[in-house]
Amino acid sequence: MMTASTDVLAARAAELDAADPLRSYRDLFIGADDRSVPAYLDGNSLGRPTKASAERITAFVTQSWGGRLIRGWDEEWYELPITIGDTLARVSLGAAAGQTTIGDSTTVLLYKLARGGLALRPGRTEIVVDRDNFPTDRYVLESIAGELGLTLRWIESDTRGGVTVDDLRSVVSEHTALVVLSHVAYRSGYLVDAAGAARVVHEAGALLLLDLCHSVGSVPLDLDAWGVDLAVGCTYKYLNGGPGSPAFAYVRADHQQDFVQPIWGWMGRENPFTMAQGYEPAPGIRRVISGTPSVLGMIALQDTLALLGEVGMGAVRAKSIALTEYALDLVREVLIPLGVEIGSPENSAERGGHVIIDHPRFEVVVQRLWTKGVIPDFRAPQGLRLGLSPLSTSFGEVCAGILAIRDELAD
Numbered sequence: 337m338m339t340a341s342t343d344v345l346a347a348r349a350a351e352l353d354a355a356d357p358l359r360s361y362r363d364l365f366i367g368a369d370d371r372s373v374p375a376y377l378d379g380n381s382l383g384r385p386t387k388a389s390a391e392r393i394t395a396f397v398t399q400s401w402g403g404r405l406i407r408g409w410d411e412e413w414y415e416l417p418i419t420i421g422d423t424l425a426r427v428s429l430g431a432a433a434g435q436t437t438i439g440d441s442t443t444v445l446l447y448k449l450a451r452g453g454l455a456l457r458p459g460r461t462e463i464v465v466d467r468d469n470f471p472t473d474r475y476v477l478e479s480i481a482g483e484l485g486l487t488l489r490w491i492e493s494d495t496r497g498g499v500t501v502d503d504l505r506s507v508v509s510e511h512t513a514l515v516v517l518s519h520v521a522y523r524s525g526y527l528v529d530a531a532g533a534a535r536v537v538h539e540a541g542a543l544l545l546l547d548l549c550h551s552v553g554s555v556p557l558d559l560d561a562w563g564v565d566l567a568v569g570c571t572y573k574y575l576n577g578g579p580g581s582p583a584f585a586y587v588r589a590d591h592q593q594d595f596v597q598p599i600w601g602w603m604g605r606e607n608p609f610t611m612a613q614g615y616e617p618a619p620g621i622r623r624v625i626s627g628t629p630s631v632l633g634m635i636a637l638q639d640t641l642a643l644l645g646e647v648g649m650g651a652v653r654a655k656s657i658a659l660t661e662y663a664l665d666l667v668r669e670v671l672i673p674l675g676v677e678i679g680s681p682e683n684s685a686e687r688g689g690h691v692i693i694d695h696p697r698f699e700v701v702v703q704r705l706w707t708k709g710v711i712p713d714f715r716a717p718q719g720l721r722l723g724l725s726p727l728s729t730s731f732g733e734v735c736a737g738i739l740a741i742r743d744e745l746a747d
């Protein structure tokens with residue numbers, strides 16, 4: 337079959353952009369019109385900054401920090417992890433207020449929530465996790481298993497897929513205390529059936545902790561309705577919080593009273609400024625906090641939350657599916673003939689906001705693309721990942737990126 341010319345493919349992408357109801361949102365991001373970066377396809381590692389965040393951060397430094405000084409804590413900052421957490425919960429997590437807080441890294445929150453969750457299931461001896469989960473999830477659980485003398489029961493998922501409810505059913509038992517899954521798999525983009533997973537985990541009497549790093553801000557979430565017990569996620573991908581912006585934690589209201597995490601710091605204590613002897617966890621979700629939260633780090637993500645609230649997660653997901661479908665169609669048309677294979681689910685109901693394609697030359701190809709401002713990422717052993725941020729990625733960018741990959745492979 338003859339493939340269409342570059343001009344024809346670019347014209348098709350331009351038509352899709354013209355018909356995109358969210359197209360105007362791209363202009364709200366810094367760098368979207370930067371010609372030295374024709375295709376930014378890594379918003380699932382680091383989202384672009386919004387123009388509003390540039391203003392917000394400047395105003396924070398000059399007025400809030402510079403003007404209010406230490407008074408800022410009493411006036412606003414002390415409550416910020418909870419108030420931003422509540423906004424995130426409403427806009428994007430499908431969670432009622434009082435269950436979400438911002439702070440630490442995903443890694444640290446995984447540790448705190450996994451330990452706190454395990455303490456709610458005393459006497460049980462196993463933690464379930466999949467072999468292809470993100471490294472930090474595996475390492476944190478390996479460390480906890482060693483620390484507490486528990487067994488890690490691995491789900492041997494294959495890198496092309498993800499964990500299915502049937503996989504889970506075959507490993508959970510009366511010994512399982514905790515199951516940790518990534519809602520969207522970092523490599524394949526496989527989207528777990530979270531409600532089905534929660535049902536199976538609960539039938540076994542265990543708790544479900546979801547890592548939402550690759551779904552929050554891209555895939556609609558309904559944590560309360562799904563029955564998820566605990567969740568963590570990062571804010572620097574689809575929430576555009578900036579490099580190293582703090583993560584978030586969700587602890588279901590039903591568990592909070594008995595939930596105790598292991599890093600007892602003064603900021604998570606009841607009445608921290610009494611500086612009292614002994615640790616008494618603060619009431620509610622505040623008990624997840626340990627030390628002073630990064631206020632400067634958490635302010636930018638509010639601008640993306642405002643956009644997500646305005647657009648609605650349904651429209652965000654519709655654009656996300658349109659982008660990944662388009663990317664896969666173009667991959668089939670121009671890259672499969674060059675020996676590329678698709679490593680993501682081809683059914684959009686089983687896929688999050690990114691796709692991965694495989695070829696033995698991709699490690700070198702990605703290095704060369706970066707020098708040209710075409711920016712996907714490489715994931716070993718031979719995956720090139722296209723992360724498509726619904727609010728800031730255009731169809732034209734996807735087209736430019738895939739044609740640049742074609743040109744590199746044809747070289």
Ligand SMILES: Cc1ncc(COP(=O)(O)O)c(C=O)c1O
Nearest residue numbers: 441442443470472518522549570
């Ligand atoms: C699934 C998943 N979990 C955790 C992390 C990272 O955690 P941290 O922000 O602590 O580096 C990432 C990405 O870096 C991820 O993709």
Ligand SMILES: Nc1c(O)cccc1C(=O)C[C@H](N)C(=O)O
Nearest residue numbers: 380381382470522523549580715
């Ligand atoms: N967090 C990252 C970082 O500090 C440097 C480079 C990449 C990242 C990422 O977010 C990687 C990403 N979570 C992944 O899925 O591979």
